[in-house]
Amino acid sequence: MASNLTKPAESRRFGLGSLVRAVNELTIIVGFLAISIYLAVTTPTFLTSANILSILLASSLIGIVAVGETFVIVTGGIDLSVGSVVAFTGVMTGLALNAHLPVPVAILVGIGIGALSGGFIAFAVTFLNMSPFIVSLAVLAMARGLAFIVTNGNTIFSFPDSFDNIGGGNLGPFPVAALITLVVFLVAGLVLARTVFGAEVYAVGGNREAARLAGIPVNRTLSLVYIISGALAGLGGVILAGRLDSAQPIAAVGLELNAIAAVVIGGASLFGGKGSILGTLLGVLIIGLINNGLTLKNVQPFWVQFIQGAVIFGAVLIDSLNQKRRRA
Amino acid sequence: MAHLLEMTGVSKAFPGVKALTDVSIFLDKGEVLGIVGENGAGKSTLMKIVAGVYTPDDGELRLEGEAFAPRQPRDSLDAGIIVIHQELSLVPDRSVAENIFLGNLPHDRLGRVRRKALNQHAKTLLARVGLDVAPQTRVRQLGIAQQQLVEIARALSRQARVIVMDEPTATLTTAEQTILFATIRALRSAGVGLVFISHHLEEVFEICDRVVVLRDGAAVEMRPTSEWNETGLIQAMVNRPIDALFPPRHAAIGDVVLAVEGLTSAGHFEDVSLELRAGEVLGLAGLIGAGRTEVLKAIYGALPISGGRVRVQSRDVVIRAPRDAIAAGVALVPEDRKAEGLVLPFSIRSNVAMSTLPRLSWLRTVLAPGRMDRLAEHAVADLRIRASGIGQTVQSLSGGNQQKVVIGRALTTKPRIFLLDEPTRGIDVGAKVEVYRLINALAEQGAAILVVSSDMIELLGLCDRILIMRTGRIAGAVPRAEFSQERIMHFAALG
Ligand SMILES: Nc1ncnc2c1ncn2[C@@H]1O[C@H](COP(=O)(O)OP(=O)(O)OP(=O)(O)O)[C@@H](O)[C@H]1O
Numbered sequence: 001m002a003s004n005l006t007k008p009a010e011s012r013r014f015g016l017g018s019l020v021r022a023v024n025e026l027t028i029i030v031g032f033l034a035i036s037i038y039l040a041v042t043t044p045t046f047l048t049s050a051n052i053l054s055i056l057l058a059s060s061l062i063g064i065v066a067v068g069e070t071f072v073i074v075t076g077g078i079d080l081s082v083g084s085v086v087a088f089t090g091v092m093t094g095l096a097l098n099a100h101l102p103v104p105v106a107i108l109v110g111i112g113i114g115a116l117s118g119g120f121i122a123f124a125v126t127f128l129n130m131s132p133f134i135v136s137l138a139v140l141a142m143a144r145g146l147a148f149i150v151t152n153g154n155t156i157f158s159f160p161d162s163f164d165n166i167g168g169g170n171l172g173p174f175p176v177a178a179l180i181t182l183v184v185f186l187v188a189g190l191v192l193a194r195t196v197f198g199a200e201v202y203a204v205g206g207n208r209e210a211a212r213l214a215g216i217p218v219n220r221t222l223s224l225v226y227i228i229s230g231a232l233a234g235l236g237g238v239i240l241a242g243r244l245d246s247a248q249p250i251a252a253v254g255l256e257l258n259a260i261a262a263v264v265i266g267g268a269s270l271f272g273g274k275g276s277i278l279g280t281l282l283g284v285l286i287i288g289l290i291n292n293g294l295t296l297k298n299v300q301p302f303w304v305q306f307i308q309g310a311v312i313f314g315a316v317l318i319d320s321l322n323q324k325r326r327r328a
Numbered sequence: 329m330a331h332l333l334e335m336t337g338v339s340k341a342f343p344g345v346k347a348l349t350d351v352s353i354f355l356d357k358g359e360v361l362g363i364v365g366e367n368g369a370g371k372s373t374l375m376k377i378v379a380g381v382y383t384p385d386d387g388e389l390r391l392e393g394e395a396f397a398p399r400q401p402r403d404s405l406d407a408g409i410i411v412i413h414q415e416l417s418l419v420p421d422r423s424v425a426e427n428i429f430l431g432n433l434p435h436d437r438l439g440r441v442r443r444k445a446l447n448q449h450a451k452t453l454l455a456r457v458g459l460d461v462a463p464q465t466r467v468r469q470l471g472i473a474q475q476q477l478v479e480i481a482r483a484l485s486r487q488a489r490v491i492v493m494d495e496p497t498a499t500l501t502t503a504e505q506t507i508l509f510a511t512i513r514a515l516r517s518a519g520v521g522l523v524f525i526s527h528h529l530e531e532v533f534e535i536c537d538r539v540v541v542l543r544d545g546a547a548v549e550m551r552p553t554s555e556w557n558e559t560g561l562i563q564a565m566v567n568r569p570i571d572a573l574f575p576p577r578h579a580a581i582g583d584v585v586l587a588v589e590g591l592t593s594a595g596h597f598e599d600v601s602l603e604l605r606a607g608e609v610l611g612l613a614g615l616i617g618a619g620r621t622e623v624l625k626a627i628y629g630a631l632p633i634s635g636g637r638v639r640v641q642s643r644d645v646v647i648r649a650p651r652d653a654i655a656a657g658v659a660l661v662p663e664d665r666k667a668e669g670l671v672l673p674f675s676i677r678s679n680v681a682m683s684t685l686p687r688l689s690w691l692r693t694v695l696a697p698g699r700m701d702r703l704a705e706h707a708v709a710d711l712r713i714r715a716s717g718i719g720q721t722v723q724s725l726s727g728g729n730q731q732k733v734v735i736g737r738a739l740t741t742k743p744r745i746f747l748l749d750e751p752t753r754g755i756d757v758g759a760k761v762e763v764y765r766l767i768n769a770l771a772e773q774g775a776a777i778l779v780v781s782s783d784m785i786e787l788l789g790l791c792d793r794i795l796i797m798r799t800g801r802i803a804g805a806v807p808r809a810e811f812s813q814e815r816i817m818h819f820a821a822l823g
């Protein structure tokens with residue numbers, strides 16, 4: 001199964017491309033192991049089940065959002081709004097719960113609002129021909145603003161237990177949130193690598209004009225990726241609210257940067273046409289490890305910000321170097 | 329006396345392909361060396377070594393007797409070697425003038441670009457290559473042939489000892505080609521050594537002093553042009569006999585399947601009407617910028633129309649997007665394969681499958697890799713695409729083989745109407761005959777074909793009828809019985 005996910009619809013049996021990719025995935029795995037060993041040796045707490053659980057939970061949120069971001073980035077776009085959308089959909093779900101709507105309905109409210117916000121970006125990108133970077137930046141501010149407006153800046157809390165289980169509960173020995181994340185990754189991996197839609201996503205990202213002339217529904221494909229990204233951010237908002245048993249308008253600030261970093265570390269190119277869900281999974285785990293390590297080693301929060309920024313810079317640098325070499 | 333440029337024992341391999349094996353050639357001052365060979369023979373690779381894009385695995389280069397080992401394009405440029413690559417490399421969002429002087433913009437002591445001088449110089453150079461556009465025009469707005477002329481102007485702007493032109497004429501019409509040849513002759517008299525790569529053999533005979541044939545990565549024969557004849561040259565290239573360049577066609581011409589009435593696309597062309605019948609091959613001739621490509625794109629739904637209508641099989645159809653055209657049984661082979669035809673970093677398989685993804689899937693949703701493989705393998709076999717396998721990325725194919733991939737994909741939608749824009753651009757003689765055969769076979773099966781070509785001989789040999797466009801309008805029509813180059817040029821230039 002895993003090997004199926006490594007191989008996107010665009011599999012390359014030949015040439016430099018496959019070599020670079022193989023090296024990349026190997027590098028990620030080696031990096032992952034290196035960081036783990038280092039943390040296991042130098043900190044007493046790293047290998048405790050409580051710590052591993054907390055890595056998994058933190059990675060769940062980044063992971064779900066990063067899956068949506070992968071679709072967007074493979075088309076050559078970007079969605080900066082996801083962190084704010086997590087906060088906004090979280091508080092909307094909270095408000096729905098406090099209005100005594102049934103739990104499943106409240107969850108659908110969260111996911112639906114996320115999808116709507118993705119639909120808004122999609123409309124601006126396809127029909128109004130606006131740049132995804134600017135549109136999603138605007139939505140980042142608007143969604144955050146709305147989250148404050150609807151809550152008056154207050155935290156919303158005391159949700160029913162059946163809801164909190166989604167974020168914090170266990171099914172057998174496994175955290176429910178991690179299981180949901182796993183399902184999201186599996187489904188997304190299959191969709192991107194094995195379906196017509198997935199192939200269209202790669203084609204649109206690889207060469208939009210050629211895809212259009214080949215008869216691929218470019219606008220539909222672009223719209224769907226932003227809607228998927230928004231809906232998954234909505235799901236992230238629901239899970240976060242469940243885990244914290246509360247929803248705050250300032251939640252998930254900067255989450256988009258973690259998600260984008262995970263996708264790019266996972267081998268996707270910001271130029272489009274390249275990337276995979278398995279890569280993103282590895283990227284998410286690396287980001288989770290780095291964040292966890294920074295906490296365990298008591299690194300000052302200001303430095304944490306700086307280091308996360310530097311990691312993103314490094315990942316994007318490698319991407320553009322690769323791109324340059326491909327051009328030559 | 330030492331040769332101007334000499335390559336000895338040059339070899340180059342890519343993963344899975346041996347592109348060049350022990351090639352030795354030389355070039356003297358004041359001569360034009362022709363290089364011919366089938367698609368994938370290694371012509372472009374050889375010239376990329378001269379340009380410093382690739383370093384050879386083996387062998388050496390000498391420039392006027394001195395060892396020369398360019399490690400990057402800069403080294404070759406500094407040595408006065410200018411290569412106009414087959415795949416153009418202009419910066420789309422810069423002006424024509426800036427592109428011409430890219431890398432050596434005239435500037436004052438403070439480093440400010442001297443716009444006026446820049447545009448002035450550019451104007452002179454554009455006149456020399458016969459391109460009538462303002463130096464301030466963005467390159468993005470130019471067609472592929474015009475871009476080609478800008479590349480040539482750029483080469484003229486530098487002090488060159490060696491100029492290599494890799495298929496410069498592939499998109500040029502006769503008029504521009506005449507100007508180009510005059511330029512080449514002037515450079516030759518000035519002592520520059522030129523390399524001219526082309527699949528148009530009549531051009532090679534006209535302009536070259538010596539011709540070398542590459543086959544499967546080896547230089548098989550090098551002789552003065554006077555010692556070659558066309559049959560011998562083709563024979564040396566393909567190593568198998570080719571009986572007729574334009575095989576006969578036995579197609580019954582049937583009903584009108586495509587009727588275009590008063591089609592207008594503001595700013596591109598006006599009031600274009602034409603009828604295309606089943607089994608017919610209709611040519612669209614005209615100078616660069618006459619609007620031929622735009623007409624095809626408008627019919628295909630890739631360019632918005634502002635008036636007129638299109639009827640397919642005598643039904644009014646609304647074609648708003650290429651998808652609609654494909655659904656109506658219309659296919660387009662676009663002019664610019666790199667920008668419009670292919671996803672370069674993807675495999676042959678993905679590119680061929682792109683138009684028929686739902687059909688290659690279970691329940692139109694889940695891809696069936698076996699079906700994709702079979703489709704791509706058929707395309708590779710039918711069109712004799714030279715590749716290490718269907719997984720090879722199209723960016724590593726030779727230009728002609730890339731073109732075949734585009735044609736291969738167009739065939740997958742089983743169209744009844746083909747819009748072919750320069751379908752043999754960059755294709756070798758052998759492959760051209762295959763494309764002509766394919767066109768004939770399609771016509772014989774009742775398909776209708778509208779072909780735009782800048783190669784007059786191709787239009788005359790292939791078409792039942794030729795329409796001529798001039799500045800966005802249909803200027804005339806010539807039936808096969810009255811075909812002559814003069815007639816068509818007359819309409820194209822005067823109307
Ligand atoms: N970067 C590359 N990676 C892998 N294979 C390559 C690469 N560049 C060229 N090749 C292969 O080398 C061979 C020679 O290619 P080349 O482009 O030199 O042919 P050509 O003679 O210029 O053909 P054409 O007439 O079609 O332009 C081809 O088989 C091609 O697939």
Ligand SMILES: [Mg+2]
Nearest residue numbers: 371372414727
């Ligand atoms: Mg070539």
